Amino acid sequence: MRINVKVNGKDYERDVEPRTLLAYFLREDVGLTGTHVGCDSSSCGVCTIVMDGDRAVKSCTMFAVQADGHEITTIEGLAQGGKLHPLQQGFWDQHGLQCGYCTPGMIMTAYALLKRNPSPNEPQIRDAISGNLCRCTGYQNIVKAIAQASKELAAPSAAREAVKA
Amino acid sequence: MSITTDGHHEKHALGIPMKRKEDPRFIEGRGRYVDDITLPNMLHMALVHSPYPHARIKNIDSSAALKVPGVLAVITGKDLEGAKLAWIPTFHGMDKQMVLAVGKVLYQYQEVAAVVATSREAAHDGAELVNVDYEPLDPVADPFTAKADKIILRDDRDNKTNHIYHWEVGDRAKTDAALAASEVKIKERMWFPRSHPAPLEPCGIVADMNKATGRLTLYITSQAPHAHRTVVSLVTGIPEDKIRLVSPDIGGGFGNKVPVYPGYVVAAAASVILGVPVKWIETRTENLTTTGFARDYHMDVEIGAGKDGKVKALKVSTIADHGAFDAAADPTKYPAGMFGICTGSYDFPTAFTDLDAYFTNKAPGGIAYRCSFRVTEASYAIERGMDLLANKLNMDPAELRKKNFIKKEQFPYKSPLGFVYDSGDYHATFEKALKKIGYDELRREQAEKRKRGELMGIGISTFTEVVGAGPSKYFDIMGIKMFDSAEVRIHPTGSGIIRTGTKAQGQGHETTWAQIVAEELGLDPQNFLVEEGDTDTAPYGLGTYASRSTPVAGAAVTLAARKIRDKARKIAAHLLEAAEADVEWKDYKFQVKGAPAKSVTMAQVAFAAYTNPAPGTEAGLEATYYYDPPNMTFPYGAYIAVVDIDKDTGGVKVRRFLAIDDCGTIINPMIVEGQVHGGLTEGFAIAFMQEIGYDKSGNALHTNFTEYLVPTALETPHWETDSTVTPSPHHPLGAKGVGESPNVGSPAAFVNAVMDALEPLGIRHIDMPLTREKVWRAIRDAEANTAKV
Numbered sequence: 001m002r003i004n005v006k007v008n009g010k011d012y013e014r015d016v017e018p019r020t021l022l023a024y025f026l027r028e029d030v031g032l033t034g035t036h037v038g039c040d041s042s043s044c045g046v047c048t049i050v051m052d053g054d055r056a057v058k059s060c061t062m063f064a065v066q067a068d069g070h071e072i073t074t075i076e077g078l079a080q081g082g083k084l085h086p087l088q089q090g091f092w093d094q095h096g097l098q099c100g101y102c103t104p105g106m107i108m109t110a111y112a113l114l115k116r117n118p119s120p121n122e123p124q125i126r127d128a129i130s131g132n133l134c135r136c137t138g139y140q141n142i143v144k145a146i147a148q149a150s151k152e153l154a155a156p157s158a159a160r161e162a163v164k165a
Numbered sequence: 166m167s168i169t170t171d172g173h174h175e176k177h178a179l180g181i182p183m184k185r186k187e188d189p190r191f192i193e194g195r196g197r198y199v200d201d202i203t204l205p206n207m208l209h210m211a212l213v214h215s216p217y218p219h220a221r222i223k224n225i226d227s228s229a230a231l232k233v234p235g236v237l238a239v240i241t242g243k244d245l246e247g248a249k250l251a252w253i254p255t256f257h258g259m260d261k262q263m264v265l266a267v268g269k270v271l272y273q274y275q276e277v278a279a280v281v282a283t284s285r286e287a288a289h290d291g292a293e294l295v296n297v298d299y300e301p302l303d304p305v306a307d308p309f310t311a312k313a314d315k316i317i318l319r320d321d322r323d324n325k326t327n328h329i330y331h332w333e334v335g336d337r338a339k340t341d342a343a344l345a346a347s348e349v350k351i352k353e354r355m356w357f358p359r360s361h362p363a364p365l366e367p368c369g370i371v372a373d374m375n376k377a378t379g380r381l382t383l384y385i386t387s388q389a390p391h392a393h394r395t396v397v398s399l400v401t402g403i404p405e406d407k408i409r410l411v412s413p414d415i416g417g418g419f420g421n422k423v424p425v426y427p428g429y430v431v432a433a434a435a436s437v438i439l440g441v442p443v444k445w446i447e448t449r450t451e452n453l454t455t456t457g458f459a460r461d462y463h464m465d466v467e468i469g470a471g472k473d474g475k476v477k478a479l480k481v482s483t484i485a486d487h488g489a490f491d492a493a494a495d496p497t498k499y500p501a502g503m504f505g506i507c508t509g510s511y512d513f514p515t516a517f518t519d520l521d522a523y524f525t526n527k528a529p530g531g532i533a534y535r536c537s538f539r540v541t542e543a544s545y546a547i548e549r550g551m552d553l554l555a556n557k558l559n560m561d562p563a564e565l566r567k568k569n570f571i572k573k574e575q576f577p578y579k580s581p582l583g584f585v586y587d588s589g590d591y592h593a594t595f596e597k598a599l600k601k602i603g604y605d606e607l608r609r610e611q612a613e614k615r616k617r618g619e620l621m622g623i624g625i626s627t628f629t630e631v632v633g634a635g636p637s638k639y640f641d642i643m644g645i646k647m648f649d650s651a652e653v654r655i656h657p658t659g660s661g662i663i664r665t666g667t668k669a670q671g672q673g674h675e676t677t678w679a680q681i682v683a684e685e686l687g688l689d690p691q692n693f694l695v696e697e698g699d700t701d702t703a704p705y706g707l708g709t710y711a712s713r714s715t716p717v718a719g720a721a722v723t724l725a726a727r728k729i730r731d732k733a734r735k736i737a738a739h740l741l742e743a744a745e746a747d748v749e750w751k752d753y754k755f756q757v758k759g760a761p762a763k764s765v766t767m768a769q770v771a772f773a774a775y776t777n778p779a780p781g782t783e784a785g786l787e788a789t790y791y792y793d794p795p796n797m798t799f800p801y802g803a804y805i806a807v808v809d810i811d812k813d814t815g816g817v818k819v820r821r822f823l824a825i826d827d828c829g830t831i832i833n834p835m836i837v838e839g840q841v842h843g844g845l846t847e848g849f850a851i852a853f854m855q856e857i858g859y860d861k862s863g864n865a866l867h868t869n870f871t872e873y874l875v876p877t878a879l880e881t882p883h884w885e886t887d888s889t890v891t892p893s894p895h896h897p898l899g900a901k902g903v904g905e906s907p908n909v910g911s912p913a914a915f916v917n918a919v920m921d922a923l924e925p926l927g928i929r930h931i932d933m934p935l936t937r938e939k940v941w942r943a944i945r946d947a948e949a950n951t952a953k954v
Contacts, residue, residue, distance in 0.1 A: 017286070024285075033201040034194015036416070038365040039449040043870030046365055075194030088192040092184060095839045099671030100191030101198065101365045101416030126878040133870070135365055135417045136671045138842035139878040 003068040007032065008077030016064045022057075023047040025064035026074060034075040034104045035059055038133075045132030048105035049074050056112035058105075058131070075104035078111065086152035087111055087145070096145035098136030106132045110146045119150055172659025173766040175753045178683035178690045179898070182835035186691070187675040196414040199369040202384050204442040207371065208237065210432050211288035212451065213278040213295045215270035218306070218526040218863030219318070220299035222266060222277065229294040230280055235287030238439075239295055240279040240431055242267035250434055252321075253400050253425065255529075257500065258643055259330065260491035261321075262529060264427045270299070271318055271489035272528050273865050274454035276427040281435050281443060304863035308463065308486040308523040318489065318524045329491050332501045333519035335582050340517035343478035347469025351553040356932045357542045357912075359461040359486070359527075359857040361867075362534045363875060364670070366416020367447035368456060370429045372436035380407050383433060387412040387698075388422040389708025391666055392642060394700045396425055397433070399643075412698035418670035419847070420532040423494045423710050424457045450868050457494065458527075458857050459534030461486040462520075462542045466550040474560050474568050479513050481546050483520040486527065493522075493531030494710075495538050496640045496647065502538025503631045503797075505582035509547035510591050510629045510801060511569040516581040526863040535847055535908040537632040537711040544628040548913030552625070552920065553929065561608070562917070563599060566627050567592060577894075584631055586799045587893045587901075589827070594889045595627055598803035598825045601887060607807060615925055620810035624918025628910040629801040632902045633716025637793045642707065646793070649713065650704035651721035653682055653729060654787035657775040659768030660692035666706010667718040668698045672904060673836045674714065678722050680832055681898070685726035686733075686767045687753030704789055712800070712902035715832065716893075721792035723897040728788035733770045736786075739779035740765050798893045798901035802826040802910050806918040815941025817853065817919055819882040824911070827889045829901035834888075837903050841886050844907025850876045851908075852915035856934050923947070 004013045007030050014029050026035045026049065037060060038046040047059040050073040078085040087107050090096065097103040106129060113120060113128040120128065125146050126139070134142065190196050227239035242265035245251040252261045266277045280291035305311045305318055311327035318327055344350060371384040381403060387393050390410040398405040415422060432445040447456070463484040469477045485501070487493060495502045501520045508516050533539070551569075555562035570591040571578050578586040599605075607623050614621045637646035655661040663678045675695040683690035697703055706718060730750060737755035738745040747758050755770065757763040773779075774786040807821040824841055831837050854874040858866040867873040892899025912933065919935050920928065926947040931939055 019286070027201075028203075032194070033197075036198070036366070037200070038367065038416075039870045041449065041869045041871050044365055044449075075192075079193055084192065091192050092188045095185065095835050097188060097191055098673070098839060098843060099364070099366070099415065099417040100187075100196045103191050104194045107192065130877040130879040133365060133875050133877060135363065135419070135847070135875065136843045137839060138846035138884060139881050140842050140884055141839060143878065 001065050003065055005067045006071040008073060018063065018065055020064045021060050022062040022064050022067050023059040026059060026072070032074050032076050036101055036104060038101065043133065045109065046102050046105040048108045048132060050108050050112050054112050054115035056109045075107060078107070086149040090145035090148035090152070094141045094145040094148055096137060096142045102132060102134045106134065106142060110149065114150055114153060118154060172689050172692050172768040174683055174687055174689040178680045180831055180834065183676055183680060183690060183833055185673050185676045186679060187673065198366055198414050198416050199371060199384050199386050200446045202371045202413070204371060204373055207442040207444055208281050208283060208439065209285040209288040210279050210281050210435060210443050210445040211292040212276050212428060213280065213292045213297065214274040215266065215277050216273065217270060217299050217301050218273040218304040219302040220270050221302060222268060222270065222297060223300055224298040225278060226296040229296060230291040233287055233291045233294060235283040236280055236291035237283065238281045238435070239291065240281065240435065241265055245434065248434060250430060253430060255490060255492045256424065256494045256642055257497045259500065262490035262492050264430045269320070272526050273863060274528065276455065279431040279435070304526040306526060306859055306861055306863040308484050308525055311523040311525050318526065327524045329487055329522040329524060330500055331519065331521050333517070334505050335517035336515055337517045339515045340478045340480050343515050344467055344469040344480060347477045348472045349470045349557055350467065351550065351557050352465065352467045353550070353553055353930055355464050355466055355546060355549055355930065357460045357462045357464065357545055358933055360459050360534060360851050360855050361453055361857050361873065362419035362421035362459065363453060363873065364417030364419055364421050367449060367452045368422060368426055368428065369446035370432045371442055371444045372433040373442040374436040374440055376440040380409060381433065381437060382409045382411065384411045384413060385429060386415055386422045388415070388418045388668055388670060388710050390668055390698055390700050391705045392645060392707055393425060395645060396643065410700045412668045415668065415670035419535045420459065420710050421457050422670065423532055424492060424530070426456055449870060453857065453873050454865050454868050455528050457530035457532035459530065459532055459536070460542060464542065464546045466546045468550050468554050470554055470558070474558050474565050476511055476513050476569050479508055479516040481507050481518040485520055485522040486525050487522045487531055488525055488527040488529040490529035491522065492529035494533060496634060496642055498639055499538060502533065504539040504543045506540050506584060506629065506631045507543035507547050508580050508582055509544060510571060510627050512571045512575070513581055518582065527859055533711050535844060535905050537630060537634065537905055540630050541909045541912070544909050545913045548626045548628055549916060552917045556924065562625050563604060566595065566625065585796060586629065587796055587895060588891045589629065589799060589801055590889065590891050591627060591801065594801065594825055594827050595803040597887070597889060598805055598823055602805045602821065602823045604805070620812055620922040622808045622810070622918040622920065622922025624806040624914045624916065624921055626804045626910045626914035626917065628913070629799055630712070630906050630909050631797045631799055632712035632905065633794055633798040634711055634713055635797055636795060645707065647707050648791050648793045649706040649717040649721050650789065650791045651718060651725040652704045652787070652789040653722065653725040655729060655771045657772050659688055659771045661688070662694045662696060663722060664696045664703045665718045665722060666704050667709040667714045669709060672709065672714060672840070673833065677832045677836060681719060681722045682726045685723060686730060688767050712905045715900050715902045716798045716896060717792055717794055719900055720794065720897050721790045724792060725788045725790035728790060729786055732782065733767060733786065735782050736770045736773050736779045737765050740769065740773055795895045798829065798896060800826065800828040800901040800903060800906050802906050804910050804914040806914040808918040808922055810919065810922045810940065812944055815937040815944060817935060817940060819849070819915070821885065822882050823885045824907055825887045825889060826903060826906050827891050828903035828906065829891060829893045829896065830899035831888065831890065832900060838886050840904045841907045842884050844905060845884050845911050846876055846881050847908045848911030849882065849915060852912045852933050853935050
């Protein structure tokens, strides 16, 4: 089937098998391997992308054909003009990642959260990322990373120091 | 051209929370994991699995699979027999394991056939259509049934028994006598259930045989690339120089990526035969049902003590469930790993431990899941045992521990089971923990709550680990000594490259190795590239698992840098026009003794090494070091958990958890804290959620992430961490390793806390995982018993 999907601002017109999952479409047809695959049951969230600006979607739960006509943002689309997105900066500053495998999905989930709720508290952050598993960090620094990004987006300044303290 | 001082670094690089150098690629989605690799003409492979735990294979019919468009080949065990690849040796060489089943299947989900196709989808479609005719056999689903030898699982072995081996250490007669003479005794059967590391990236391989060059390149999820290259060479007969293993970014390992799995072997064999690349990426179900599990020890723990609480003797007898093959990843001379650490942090005059391992119809493994070879089981046994003893003595478990700790002045301490502990100050670390958590206040609060019938518990674990395998005299895997190595090269302009035989899977070596070299040489850590995992370029090493990277490879990095400093001193003397003996390394540069104004930096020396080498010295500035540790290192910790239990639901809320770790010298406190957070979360998972279970017929019960429960951000507690620093006397930096301590030490703290809460109900012990249902049932049963009385 022929589909047209906008990924990170660029149009991709491709022929796909109807059963192709969006995750594999992004990884193999578009060539964006930052979106990972980690389970067979839509449990782990490493494949999370953002659809139409503010919806976090596990891209293994959708067929590529269902994304026809939609806009997708992946981890590769976050940094702009060589500058990291505040979430990426937050994960780096707060040691919010170790092996890096869950990181893209985790950041995209957080991206959708901050679009909908720019100033989440800790329980809200933990609730939002509860569909994304991480085996390395114990989540604590991920929560800090998202809090830093939230502050940075609200008042781009001394957010980093504020979260550390 | 003048000498530049670029790269000179006059600050401490060790002990600072430097942000990780590896992170930029991960946060931008530019990491490269095995499944991200696509090669021209690459084929895909999928595996066919047995639905039966124990069955004879009568026939395999591939005809329908071969009709699927894109399917090129179906490979069975019989095909592999021709290539002598149907069986491969297990890691410690005491057994062999099937690659694809021949004759019989021995566990549910065992690999029976492989389908190679032009796409992943076609390969999986084909695998669905391979028709295998089985004759089901009675299964052996637990080691106690196995012990009876009524059904013999392994008809390929000469010994017609399910018993694999007996192992023991210590003085049995003395221990039995001391137990018999003890005034107070406890004895408890504890099962540390089967668990699984479940890294979020499943295992996988892209095998690429280039028939023109004769070289086989394997991109593989490997925690031990060099060891795996040697195994591939030994098993296949392909010369080792014709094999290149590349372990790219690894999405978590935790021991799961140490063994060699059938999927790797078949994909490599298929590539060798077909001459094109073949990719195999595991599904989550395959990961949980077929790859290296951990634990599964049934332990009888006995402690004898005086009325005053002084311990007299420890005995632990274990029945181990090894599954279908003895594929436990332990050093050759240690079939039960480091289980002998079971005397823990306590000064036992005598001890004895023995273990019998059995085959069952379950997946093989017995890997060190975030643990230095069975240390987790041992720590759990002793830390639970100490709490049971405190309970029997009616003594505070903190008091009992303080009474029995090995004292600071007893180090180096020889344990009754043969380890020589390097260093520790158990009392100081524990006191810090008690103070920090407000132990006395918590006990007062608990007493109040008990009066009201509320269930609150405080659990302690003051464990000692043994890591950093290991001294070549004792430690080898398949004969290869367990040293590790580092190569450090300094470029003319003062930057450089560090390569080691280890392979990080999230531990942050790209940062910590750079910090070590920067500290030793006065160069900027940002200017060092760290490269691991490519056997063509990295020096030979045994890999990253069992908390061995910092104790072994970290020492190698340090000593390679010091070799460079020794050579640099000669060049510095030449530049300073001074005698070498008059040149000292001070404040991160070379100075003439007594004339500190006359100095050169390492960056200046590096430039001179290539542009103006000292007469009689070789040009260049690089060194390689193979480090053979003189002893293991013994990190330890004091952990305290506080829980509240809802009587009506059995739900356990971990209110607080404090972990004080002592891992010796700290290279990067941010990374250490991150490791502790992660390890505690896995310990929490093991204590409360994770289990690889089987029913009585040997059917796997936890085959995906909806059944095998990994904690999310919602249930994971908030972790409080701190440290004390007792350097290792024999490690060149004093470092001991930390990645596994929190996973080793925390399960007992959680379980002790829950049992402490349930103590007023007369509940002694519940095996993990302490699910809501299990706790609820225990409370209901206890209440029913009370009502009867």
